[in-house]
Amino acid sequence: MTRIALMAGLLSTMGCEFVTGSRSTCDAMCAWAVACHAEERSIDASGLRSDCLAAANAVDSTCEAAENAALGFDAVADIGPCLDAIDDRTRDLECGPFTGTETEIQTGTPPAQCVGAGRDAGAVFEAAQFATSESSASLCQRLQDQLCAETAACVASLWRGKIPADVIMALGEPALACAAALESVFGASCVADDLYGVDEDASEPNPARELARACLVVWQDTPPSCEALQAGRLDGECDAAFAGAAEGVGQALASTLDQFAP
Numbered sequence: 001m002t003r004i005a006l007m008a009g010l011l012s013t014m015g016c017e018f019v020t021g022s023r024s025t026c027d028a029m030c031a032w033a034v035a036c037h038a039e040e041r042s043i044d045a046s047g048l049r050s051d052c053l054a055a056a057n058a059v060d061s062t063c064e065a066a067e068n069a070a071l072g073f074d075a076v077a078d079i080g081p082c083l084d085a086i087d088d089r090t091r092d093l094e095c096g097p098f099t100g101t102e103t104e105i106q107t108g109t110p111p112a113q114c115v116g117a118g119r120d121a122g123a124v125f126e127a128a129q130f131a132t133s134e135s136s137a138s139l140c141q142r143l144q145d146q147l148c149a150e151t152a153a154c155v156a157s158l159w160r161g162k163i164p165a166d167v168i169m170a171l172g173e174p175a176l177a178c179a180a181a182l183e184s185v186f187g188a189s190c191v192a193d194d195l196y197g198v199d200e201d202a203s204e205p206n207p208a209r210e211l212a213r214a215c216l217v218v219w220q221d222t223p224p225s226c227e228a229l230q231a232g233r234l235d236g237e238c239d240a241a242f243a244g245a246a247e248g249v250g251q252a253l254a255s256t257l258d259q260f261a262p
Contacts, residue, residue, distance in 0.1 A: 024060075024062070024063035025056075025060065025063060025079055026052075026056035027053065027063070028082075028083045028086040028087060029056060029086060029110070029125055029128045030049055030052035030053050030056055030128050030131075031090055032086050032128070033098050033128040033132040034048050034052065034132060035090050035095075036093065036095035036098040036099045039095060039099070040099045041134070041138075048132055051131045052128050055127040055130065055131035056124045056127045056128055056131070058127065059124060060123060081113040082110075082114035082121060084113070085111035085113040085114065086114070096108060097125075097129065098128075098129060098133075101210065101214075102213075103205070105129065110125040130198070133198050135197075136190070136191065136195055136197040137191045139196040139212050139213070140186075140187060140190035140191050140196060143190075143215065143241065144183075144190075145179075146216060146219055147249070148174075148175045148179050148182065149175060150219075150224055150229065151174060151253055151256055152173070152174040152175040152178065154226035154229055154230070154257055155174040155257060156174075158261055159260075163260070167260065171259060171260060174256065174260055177259070177260070178256045181253075181255065182249060185248035185251075185252050186242060186245045190245070195208050195243065196208055196212050197209070208241065208243055211240045212241040214237045215236075215237045215238040215241040218236070219238070226257075229254065230258075231250075231254065232247075232250030232254035234250055
């Protein structure tokens with residue numbers, strides 16, 4: 001038996017509690033949330049985790065006590081099943097409550113093992129949801145980046161894979177030209193208007209946000225075709241995701257492709 005274990009045993013028999021350290025529900029919940037967002041898109045995992053922990057600790061002071069090894073044996077044992085359940089969801093990437101549809105996010109709950117564990121697991125869960133949710137500006141940028149990546153690929157296909165150096169010299173990189181065109185008709189206003197924003201007390205989902213996220217999922221499986229982009233057309237969810245800017249976005253894409261055409 002190690003010396004620390006022996007000391008813990010002796011203190012326990014004397015009616016004392018001795019805890020060398022513990023994870024908290026905040027730590028586990030934030031690990032789950034960050035893992036889900038990292039699976040969906042490129043993120044600053046460390047920064048997002050810090051934001052999440054700050055928000056979660058603000059609604060449950062026992063998290064800080066656990067992380068500072070200030071909880072006794074009974075308290076640590078009390079949250080054990082909750083931590084295990086959260087870890088299972090993290091490992092299995094059960095991500096609906098964080099990166100699923102707006103309905104999945106709205107109706108998401110912490111694991112049943114966390115209810116009644118003497119901690120405010122519901123508040124911690126909601127804090128983790130809000131603190132890690134993708135910002136409107138990030139979602140605006142992701143849509144723009146995806147469209148411009150597809151537009152650049154279409155330009156390359158028009159030149160059979162090799163865009164002449166003199167074309168690049170004269171017009172710049174296709175993706176950058178596309179980004180500049182979209183910024184004036186969509187990007188700047190999307191950020192300024194907080195088009196895809198989410199409220200902390202989000203009892204009502206943001207339809208534009210839901211459509212934008214659905215559009216990105218569609219594009220993962222079926223990117224917009226070159227024919228559609230050349231025609232300035234965005235179909236289905238993706239047309240609606242740009243709200244009143246859809247026509248201007250389509251025209252900007254068509255204009256970019258026409259500009260780079262052989």
